[in-house]
Amino acid sequence: MSRGFNEREKQVITNSLIEQGRILFSKLGFQKTSILEITKNVGIAQGTFYKFFNSKEELYFVILEMEEEKIKEQFANVDIFKENQPNKAIKSILRQMINTIETNPLIRELYFGSSMKDMLKKLSPELLEKHFKNDATSFLPLIEKLKNKGFIIEENPEVIAGVARSLFVLTLHQNEIGVAVYQETIELLIDLIVDGLIKVEGI
CATH class of the missing domain: 1.10.357 (Tetracycline Repressor; domain 2)
Structure with missing residues (x-):
């Protein structure tokens, strides 16, 4: 079971997901960018992504x-x-x-x-x-x-x-x-x- 995040950690992860998303979407395009690749660059598990975005x-x-x-x-x-x-x-x-x-x-x-x-x-x-x-x-x-x-x-x-x-x-x-x-x-x-x-x- 993954631990919870405090508010500061949530903000840091959200910002990192947005930044890595921006980089990868611009470089690879929407279709070729995977959630796995985004979360890998952020340093969180793929399933954790859904705690931040649907x-x-x-x-x-x-x-x-x-x-x-x-x-x-x-x-x-x-x-x-x-x-x-x-x-x-x-x-x-x-x-x-x-x-x-x-x-x-x-x-x-x-x-x-x-x-x-x-x-x-x-x-x-x-x-x-x-x-x-x-x-x-x-x-x-x-x-x-x-x-x-x-x-x-x-x-x-x-x-x-x-x-x-x-x-x-x-x-x-x-x-x-x-x-x-x-x-x-x-x-x-x-x-x-x-x-x-x-x-x-x-x-």
């Missing part, structure tokens, strides 16, 4: 959320009013975020490694719902800043977050969109989304 999919999802937070933080403090053209600044941020997504191996693996279907089947609805709510909440500071400057945003944060997710997912389907027109299509969608969501009061 599945390999859940660990991968947690790592993806952390990658997403890094992307959000990267642009959270950008002064969108610096040049008195907030729409232009937001479009620039979206383009940079898309570039980050296009080059992030963990996010690319999720879509191109056929991991999405497996992950969604094994994640609890509560976990996904929490993720979507966090996405919506992350837009609240930006919405408040714009409203305080006299801009009108009628759609609720959940819809705005859904639109953003839809845009990012499209970046992973270049072939279906058409490689020749992909870049122009994304540029036009960014213009339509930002200009459609953010309106100047009185216009």
Whole structure:
């Protein structure tokens, strides 16, 4: 029978599982990375893994959320009013975020490694719902800043977050969109989304 872990040990092991998961998922891909290999690198028994995560999919999802937070933080403090053209600044941020997504191996693996279907089947609805709510909440500071400057945003944060997710997912389907027109299509969608969501009061 394995001994229990105190809170400090639990945190250390959780962090180690996340770190080793990130390394192995990036190097080998989701499908080829085994729980055994992750736990071996951490120095715990394979069965102990399930004291911390319900599945390999859940660990991968947690790592993806952390990658997403890094992307959000990267642009959270950008002064969108610096040049008195907030729409232009937001479009620039979206383009940079898309570039980050296009080059992030963990996010690319999720879509191109056929991991999405497996992950969604094994994640609890509560976990996904929490993720979507966090996405919506992350837009609240930006919405408040714009409203305080006299801009009108009628759609609720959940819809705005859904639109953003839809845009990012499209970046992973270049072939279906058409490689020749992909870049122009994304540029036009960014213009339509930002200009459609953010309106100047009185216009």
